[in-house]
Amino acid sequence: MAIRKVFGSSAGMERARLLRFSLLSLLAGMLLAVPLAWFGVQQIDGILHYSPMAMWGVFGVAFLLVALISLGSVCLISWGAVRENPVNHIKTE
Numbered sequence: 020m021a022i023r024k025v026f027g028s029s030a031g032m033e034r035a036r037l038l039r040f041s042l043l044s045l046l047a048g049m050l051l052a053v054p055l056a057w058f059g060v061q062q063i064d065g066i067l068h069y070s071p072m073a074m075w076g077v078f079g080v081a082f083l084l085v086a087l088i089s090l091g092s093v094c095l096i097s098w099g100a101v102r103e104n105p106v107n108h109i110k111t112e
Contacts, residue, residue: 030101037097041090049082 060074 033101034094034097037093038090041093042086045082045086045089049078053078 056078057074
């Protein structure tokens with residue numbers, strides 16, 4: 020991040036890049052987790068004869084909650100990181 024800032028990247032561009040990467044990681048995890056969880060619920064349903072109601076709503080609410088917490092923390096941490104002087108970090112790299 021420090022090298023990008025030295026070459027002219029703005030703080031807003033860096034924060035947007037970090038938030039975009041985090042959001043894409045969350046979506047990739049969701050695409051992997053939902054089919055696995057669905058398969059697991061179907062296996063339990065075969066054993067216990069229990070049919071869950073509103074299964075997709077649970078996934079949606081869980082994703083929104085995790086996304087809000089993780090993107091909020093990325094936003095706060097990146098806000099502090101982009102405000103620092105990049106020269107201080109380039110000395111140690």
